[in-house]
Amino acid sequence: MTELKIVLLEGDGIGPEVVSEAVKVMDLLEEQTDLTFAVERADFGGASLDHHGEPLTDATVSLVKDADAVLLGAVGGPKWDDLPPDSRPERGLLRLRAEMGVFANLRPARFFDSLSDSCPLRPELTKDVEFLFVRELIGGIYFGEPRGISAEEGVRRGVSTMVYDENEIRRVGRVAFEIAQRRKKHLVSVDKANVLEVQRLWREVMSELSADYPDVTLEHLYVDNCAMQLVTRPGQFDVVVTGNMFGDILSDAAAAMTGSLGMLPSASIGASGGLFEPVHGSAPDIAGQGKANPLAMILSLGMLLEHSGGRADLAALIHESVNAVLGRGFRTLDIASHGGGEGERVVGTVEMGAAVLEECRARLAQK
Ligand code: IPM
Ligand code: MG
Numbered sequence: 001m002t003e004l005k006i007v008l009l010e011g012d013g014i015g016p017e018v019v020s021e022a023v024k025v026m027d028l029l030e031e032q033t034d035l036t037f038a039v040e041r042a043d044f045g046g047a048s049l050d051h052h053g054e055p056l057t058d059a060t061v062s063l064v065k066d067a068d069a070v071l072l073g074a075v076g077g078p079k080w081d082d083l084p085p086d087s088r089p090e091r092g093l094l095r096l097r098a099e100m101g102v103f104a105n106l107r108p109a110r111f112f113d114s115l116s117d118s119c120p121l122r123p124e125l126t127k128d129v130e131f132l133f134v135r136e137l138i139g140g141i142y143f144g145e146p147r148g149i150s151a152e153e154g155v156r157r158g159v160s161t162m163v164y165d166e167n168e169i170r171r172v173g174r175v176a177f178e179i180a181q182r183r184k185k186h187l188v189s190v191d192k193a194n195v196l197e198v199q200r201l202w203r204e205v206m207s208e209l210s211a212d213y214p215d216v217t218l219e220h221l222y223v224d225n226c227a228m229q230l231v232t233r234p235g236q237f238d239v240v241v242t243g244n245m246f247g248d249i250l251s252d253a254a255a256a257m258t259g260s261l262g263m264l265p266s267a268s269i270g271a272s273g274g275l276f277e278p279v280h281g282s283a284p285d286i287a288g289q290g291k292a293n294p295l296a297m298i299l300s301l302g303m304l305l306e307h308s309g310g311r312a313d314l315a316a317l318i319h320e321s322v323n324a325v326l327g328r329g330f331r332t333l334d335i336a337s338h339g340g341g342e343g344e345r346v347v348g349t350v351e352m353g354a355a356v357l358e359e360c361r362a363r364l365a366q367k
Contacts, residue, residue: 003036004309007067009044009060009096012089013282014292014349015073021294021353022071022301025318028357032364035309040067044096045075045089045282055092061099069308070100070275071301074282098138102268102275103168104175105137106303107251109234110319114326115259117337121231126257131237132183133254134176135247137268139168140198142244162198164243169205175269176241177213183238185216190226190242190250202243223250230254255279260334262293265300267307276304286333290348293332295322298356321359330355 008023010016029035042060043051055075064070075089085091110130116123144161151157173189180187189206191199203220210218221229223246229236230253242250255264264279278296286292302318305311326335329343336346347355 001034001036002309003038004069004304005038005067006040006304007060007064007070008039008041009064009070009072010041010047011044011073011075011282012046012077013074013284013287015045015075015282017287017290017292017349018278018294018297019071019073021349021356022297024353024357025298025301025360028361028364029305029314032361033314035305035311035314044072045092046077046080048092049080049083049087049089055087055089056095056099061096064096064100064275065273067273069273069304070096071304072096072275072277073297074278074280076282077284077287094142097268097275098143100268100273100275101138101270102273103136103138103270104172105133105135105247105266105268106179107133107135107247107254107264107266107279108303109133109251109254109258109264111258112263112323112326114323114329115263115335117341118259118331118335119257121234121257125232126234129234129237131234131254132179132239133247133251134172134179134239134241135251136164136168136172136241136243137247138244138270139164140244162196162243162245164198164202166201166205169202170209173206173209173241176239177209177216180216180239181213186219186238187216188219188221188226188237188240190221190223190240190246192223192246193220194222199243206241226250227253231257251279260293262296262332262334263299264296265303267300267303269307274304274308276300276307290350291333292349293334294349294353295332295356298322298353317360317363318356321356321363324359325352325355328355 010019111126141162144163149158191202193200193203255261261280268275302315306315329345331344
């Protein structure tokens with residue numbers, strides 16, 4: 001019997017809808033495996049602002065620090081868009097990541113064959129492509145000081161600071177090298193060392209680290225070049241490590257290439273406890289309509305099982321189930337071909353969740 005202490009933060013927009021599909025998969029796993037989940041829920045993001053006046057309360061911080069893993073839906077929405085940066089829902093997310101100390105954010109981009117129609121790149125470019133972004137998550141320009149907007153003699157001036165010390169670079173670098181060792185032993189480090197000093201240090205530290213991982217080939221790419229290579233030759237990538245902001249930008253591009261932002265899960269890990277969230281946002285335009293794609297959320301649960309529960313087998317089972325359901329033509333709107341592809345069945349959030357659930361159930365029964 002393994003019990004995992006999980007905190008559910010549904011958040012805003014489509015968050016609650018997609019989390020609820022992942023919870024059904026958790027219930028199935030409790031029924032069919034020796035895993036049990038001790039689940040607590042808390043308000044987060046805009047929902048927490050509305051109820052408690054801040055996007056993340058201290059009580060929730062203590063709850064998550066005590067948990068094995070946090071499963072998070074999404075934060076933000078137009079209702080809170082006019083608030084100053086310090087009280088926006090997004091600030092709650094940044095604080096959550098920082099409080100949990102999850103410095104390495106793993107964002108796998110996998111191309112599902114059956115989605116090649118909704119993928120903006122030509123199928124021959126994306127066939128069998130599978131790579132992993134390792135994004136530094138609790139440093140860099142997202143957290144650097146000084147920051148702020150001030151006014152001097154009637155002229156407003158905005159400042160954000162990109163700063164990394166070598167320890168911050170090294171700890172995320174080690175995670176990336178270790179993952180690369182278990183995969184194709186090829187690591188690309190992305191920086192802007194030709195212009196920014198902080199990025200020159202990034203490159204230096206990554207190069208120094210590579211001495212400890214002689215079996216891994218390290219390559220450096222400038223971020224602009226990487227953006228181009230991602231869309232022209234995605235097949236060359238296996239593991240990519242980069243800083244907070246570049247990782248934010250490039251991983252959205254990677255997500256869109258897989259057919260939809262609604263397909264990509266993520267895991268954020270650190271010294272202890274993990275945070276698992278889909279890469280997509282709260283999609284306020286479709287919230288509450290039952291249209292959202294729950295697959296990234298369900299796949300994030302898969303990553304939780306692997307990283308916090310040591311159950312890579314169940315992560316694989318979830319992945320294969322998603323693949324099978326897509327193969328049978330199930331599509332939420334975001335991944336449906338324009339005009340409706342042949343053999344496609346456009347479904348809502350709950351139907352998609354149910355299809356994956358039944359597929360998981362059938363596969364668990366065969367085990
Ligand atoms: C992401 C999101 C967040 C980020 C926002 C919502 C703060 O875009 O997880 O990629 O920039 O990290
Ligand atoms: Mg982002």
